[in-house]
Amino acid sequence: MKIQYAAGLLISLAATNTVFAQEEVTLLRVPMTKKHTTLRGIHHKRDANLYNDYGSIYLINVQVGTPPQNFELALDTGSADLWIPGSLCPNSVCPLARFNEKNSTTFVPSTEAFNITYGIGNAHGTYATETITVAGATVENQKFGYVDTTQNILTDVQTLEGSSYTPTVSSGDNSSTYGTDFRMDGIFGLGYPFLTASVSRPYNPFFFNLKAQNKISKNIFSIYLNNAESYGNSGEIIFGGIDESKYTGAISYLPVVKTDRRTQTLQTVSDFGFWQVNGQGISVKNGLEKDIQVKFDNTVPFVFDTGTTLSYLPTSVLEPIVDAAVGKANVAYDKVNNYFQIRCSMAKENTRIEVVMSTTAEISTTPITMSVPIADLIFPMDTEQVSTASVCMFGIVPTAGTIFIGESLLRSVYQVYDAELNRIGIAGAVSSNATVTNAAGNSNDSNGSDNNQPKQVEPKSSMTSTTKSNTMVTLVGLAFTLYLI
Structure with missing residues (x-):
């Protein structure tokens, strides 16, 4: 991932189940528009729309912990690790959502260091495991980066014209309605396990665990971003399938x-x-x-x-x-x-x-x-x-x-x-x-x-x-x- 010129784009997720006539597949559809649930048999298809905020970064809504805490993470095929700010990350470098491990019954810390450097900044902390849910699909004991410090990732956001700013929380911000400020709480990596920053051994990122735990039928995902001027609800990601339309x-x-x-x-x-x-x-x-x-x-x-x-x-x-x-x-x-x-x-x-x-x-x-x-x-x-x-x-x-x-x-x-x-x-x-x-x-x-x-x-x-x-x-x-x- 080369995080530059970021503004904000989010994915809110909902669930829909569907059966395909020619081939039965299990997939998670993550378009970012509306939230609804429809039951049609046992094969799962979960819908939610991508939200394009001025044509910059695309985010996916992720629930972490038990009970779940919500985060908007940048959708990134250029890295493999999922990471979020922890409770010890200072407001000065983690100005938005932070994970409170004391409020989760499934959080398991570790002493393994997590260190990753991107084009304009870095994130540091330790690895941990947690229950993580995307589009209604839950992976238990998922390894992820639990960050206690960052530099130029969640703050000093670069705009297209070369200026920078640090986002703040506004009264209109919540997990489904977003204010005018840039929002990004961390990274959702979609690269192969070999690409993870773990120095002990590569591990299965969330996407690869979906197939390993039979949450999807095919080990594929597809992305539709829509054009740059389609602001707001615009595109989708599907875990496990393809949208021919x-x-x-x-x-x-x-x-x-x-x-x-x-x-x-x-x-x-x-x-x-x-x-x-x-x-x-x-x-x-x-x-x-x-x-x-x-x-x-x-x-x-x-x-x-x-x-x-x-x-x-x-x-x-x-x-x-x-x-x-x-x-x-x-x-x-x-x-x-x-x-x-x-x-x-x-x-x-x-x-x-x-x-x-x-x-x-x-x-x-x-x-x-x-x-x-x-x-x-x-x-x-x-x-x-x-x-x-x-x-x-x-x-x-x-x-x-x-x-x-x-x-x-x-x-x-x-x-x-x-x-x-x-x-x-x-x-x-x-x-x-x-x-x-x-x-x-x-x-x-x-x-x-x-x-x-x-x-x-x-x-x-x-x-x-x-x-x-x-x-x-x-x-x-x-x-x-x-x-x-």
């Missing part, structure tokens, strides 16, 4: 690339950790200046990270892409805040930014291409709508490190994170004109025979692809540094 065409799958980590004895170990795929280039189509493709000599990891508001590309890649897309006269680089200011009128152009990815560890002649209209990547800075804004920014910014596919690009596609087959699926979201195709102009199928879409094309080498660079090293100062014994 949220995407167009069919879902194309890419193998997850293994993550390299250094042990404390300086050995390198690899396993599935980040949700990352093999990237091979970035293109511009229908550019105001010209059409170009920046190709890589070798595939490099593209990290899919819902915990990052913007997306990140190397400066040497991004500069020619921006120039080709809008022309030098329509863009200016803000060196202080590290972003491209762009004319808001560029959102009316037919330009498309294309993210090109390989289905193998090698450069592919038939890549999967995510084609995103430039309008999806232009954000207003002085109003809530691009159409009324006089100052806008481009949603991809320069980096010297790892490439992150953040919310600015992920909002345009429906995402499927499949831990059963270690792959990521994408398709154009219904809220966007984005498309996902292979080199022949076709998309891969999402569910095989589960619907009327074309036959599924399985990714090659999905279980053996490895990164060509050391992810732990390249993420220093960008995401977090991890160590194993």
